[in-house]
Amino acid sequence: MFMNKCPGQSKKKLTCVWDQTTILPTSRFVLAESGVSISMCEFGCGSGIIALQLAQAFPNLRVFAVDSEPSAIKLAKENAQRMSLTNCVFDVVDVCKTLPSELYDTFDYIFIFDVLHDLHSVKKGIENARKLLKKGGYISAIEPTLNANLQENIGEAWAPYNFGIGLFHCVPTCLKDGAANEGALGPGWGWETTLNFVTEAGFKDVKIVEAVGFKSHMLVRK
């Protein structure tokens, strides 16, 4: 399975280039805005590489990280144990299904890295993120930087890579979980489509804070 090959499994120390460029600076900003001890939920955490790095960098952060793939959560729990972190909890959750109402309005920050386009219902996933977020809370969504207008991607070095991975991994992932009704969009859905989903879910405060390499970071406030 894909997740068993995630970075971190065979390495002693988890590392991720995104921590220096985007994730840590934005999380610091969110922390500063939200107070001393904040709660964060990560959708589609995979091996837990990002959740664990954030939990380590910010001991006052309480992280609840979820993934629909049991093998990913098993690996994430092992990584948490290896890093002796207790402020990061993992669970198997499909973020497109109805979530327990006791989780509503409980998170200051929701983090979604390379996951939105993999969801079998993007609409339901974003609606759920909105439900889980406290008023004034933030969502960081990081997605491949592709244009929904196919020809606009010509000449972009990362476009063939993204379309290839999308066709052979992301689209089958959506279909496996039953995306047939909504359409399995894959990373080629483009930024315009991402923004449409986010604004249709009722978010008004939406910013593209950074575009680094072939990923872009969208910061959304409830």
Ligand SMILES: C[S@@+](CC[C@H](N)C(=O)[O-])C[C@H]1O[C@@H](n2cnc3c(N)ncnc32)[C@H](O)[C@@H]1O
């Ligand atoms: C491309 S991987 C990204 C993993 C992680 N965010 C990272 O960057 O290392 C996408 C992840 O989303 C998870 N995923 C896909 N659909 C999901 C859903 N409906 N609910 C929760 N997780 C989901 C997959 O199992 C996978 O771990």
